[in-house]
Every structure is written in C-alpha cells, then in structure tokens.
Amino acid sequence: DAKTTQPTSMDCAEGRAANLPCNHSTISGNEYVYWYRQIHSQGPQYIIHGLKNNETNEMASLIITEDRKSSTLILPHATLRDTAVYYCIVKQETSGSRLTFGEGTQLTVNP
C-alpha cells in the first residue's frame, strides 16, 4: 500500500470548516483513499473513502486531486466532538485487505 503524509496537528474553530490534507504521491491506480478517525480512548471510526471522484456523505467530503497524489478531507461545520486523530490510509479495495495506520493528524476543534 502507498505511504501517506499528513500534518501532525491542526486547529479549527467550532462551526468552521476543517480541511485536513493528505499526500499520497505513490498511490497506484487500483488504490483507494480511506479516512478514519479515532476519538481519544475509542476505536477508530470509518469516515469516507474514494478512488478518484470527489465523495460526500453525512459526515464529510473527500476531495481527490486529478493526479490522485493528494486529497483533502473536509468537515463542513466542525464541532467540539470532531476533535480526534484523523488517519488517511491508501489501500486496495479488496475484501480482507488490512489497514496500515500512520501517525495521522490530531485535529483540535476550539470553542
């Protein structure tokens, strides 16, 4: 699986959009971009994933650049409960393939 690079930490004001970047310059054609988050002392939570088109669900939007070498997770209206470590993971979308967690980005939403 391709390696990802994320900033160590980010801050965001409550109610504003949080934009979390991820670089994955070695991504291959059959690899998807997945985002998970982990609130302190809890198990990770799936957020969203995509291949090359932008994706949106009830939690977030995923913007993938045309060359697929980077992506941005957008939380449109961040709340205090969105404070967590966000992990960007690249992997093939095949059933059973494991997730390799990097260091992620610690997002702190401030009141």
Next chain:
Amino acid sequence: GAVVSQHPSWVICKSGTSVKIECRSLDFQATTMFWYRQFPKQSLMLMATSNEGSKATYEQGVEKDKFLINHASLTLSTLTVTSAHPEDSSFYICSALPRDPFFEQYFGPGTRLTVT
C-alpha cells in the same frame, strides 16, 4: 450500522497471569477479524489477522504463543494474552470485516489492559 463490541472494556491483571479479550460483531457476520495494539501517543499497530475456522496470521515481531487468537465463529474472536508482563499493558482494539460485500472494517471500542 455495523456494531462491534469488546469485552472487557478495561482489565487489570497481575504479572504472570493470562487475560482473555472478546471481540464480537453484533449485527453481522465477519469472516475476518483484525487485532491491533496501541501504546500511549502512538498509532495502531496490527498484531494479527484471524479468519473464521483457520489459524491466525501474525505480523512480524508478534509472538503467536503469547498472543493466542481464536476465531471460533463468524461473530466472535478472542485474544488471550498469556503470562502477561507490564510491557503488555496497552490498548487492544479489534475490527471486523463483514461477510457481505462491504469493504470497510468496523472497529470495536477497545480494551485497556494494565498489567501490574
């Protein structure tokens, strides 16, 4: 949504004893379950992959005789830490991959193990 539970949520045991952690998929069947370990201020590290009815596959550096994994049914996997030592104190998290054609792993809430 798919729910994965872990029991216990936290446990304290004495050095040299064994402790079993259960991981259950509550509303779906999982042919594959994963076990992760997370030390404070670090990321999740995959320990092993277990498939129902077969032996678990352990990651390099993980002692299979110390961390016994049993995936006896499509809804239950157990991790037994044998002869626990203080350095085994960690946050243990399981995840389950649904049998149906979904591709997202669902994670349990984690088990905090403290070995005294």
